[in-house]
Amino acid sequence: MKKTIGLLLFPDFQIIDMAVVAVFETANSLPGGPYYELTVLSELGGPVRSSSGVAVLTERFGAPAFDTIMVAGSSEATPPMPPFTAFLREASQASRRTASICAGAFQLAEAGLIDGRRVTTHWAMARELQRLYPKARVEEDRIYIEDERIWSSAGMTACIDLSLALVEADYGVELARAVARKMVVYHRRTGGQSQFSALLELEPKSDRIQNALSYAKRNLRKALSVDELADAATLSRRQFTRAFRLETGQSPAKAVETLRVEAARTMIEEGNHAIDVVAREVGFDDPERMRRAFIRAYGMPPQAIKRAARAGAESAT
CATH class of the missing domain: 1.10.10.60 (Homeodomain-like)
Known part of the structure; x- marks a missing residue:
């Protein structure tokens, strides 16, 4: 049975975060697939403009239950968006796990999902996240973190590492490696690896x-x-x-x-x-x-x- 993924977008999201779609699409193309069914969502539906100016077509928020809810990030911390926060909180409660990419961690924090949890984000925003949400346990030098049902990743290409880790958790290391090989990902980084090289x-x-x-x-x-x-x-x-x-x-x-x-x-x-x-x-x-x-x-x-x-x-x- 395919696992359902809801990817939540908001205006001025970071376009590179759409790379997660490629990870799940690639998994679906491998033997035994398809493994995932992905839906891209936003508050109003229709095209959502990224910070680069490229728009992505989305469906309007609806039924909140998915296997996995993922929140895209942005190049800077996004102010609270009450309708977005309310749906995210409801969807997280109805779904098996929740994941954030880059500054998407701020949305998880606003929804009260990371209080007392280990979480990461882009290194340039980590201290601001900790300042605004002191109940979170922000670790600024991690590629991604899993804390029970809450996952979070650093910025930019770390979304690929996060998605590969989700594939591995769902279907095993061999499928994750096969996806990485097909995507020509030179090295599949582990969560504990430093954001810095x-x-x-x-x-x-x-x-x-x-x-x-x-x-x-x-x-x-x-x-x-x-x-x-x-x-x-x-x-x-x-x-x-x-x-x-x-x-x-x-x-x-x-x-x-x-x-x-x-x-x-x-x-x-x-x-x-x-x-x-x-x-x-x-x-x-x-x-x-x-x-x-x-x-x-x-x-x-x-x-x-x-x-x-x-x-x-x-x-x-």
């Missing part, structure tokens, strides 16, 4: 420096000397060192440490690995060196991050 933050401007950083990320267990990275960039040591600092503002050693810390944090938050195992896997010489790097990056040791991740997982069960 060390490679993105470094912002290399040339392909050669990007190649060196990508090589480093694939080979973190190795020593990764400057000479090795220079070879990956097909530059001399002197040319590489000068170009690297000009493009990233960091030394190669500092950038590699940043990549190692990011990889270590992901392992700690998503698995049950011992700290010394994590240190070895990401290329730190010993746990103490990793501890010092974590304090420089996050202001806390890896053990504290591990405890926080465990506490979050326990509160979600």
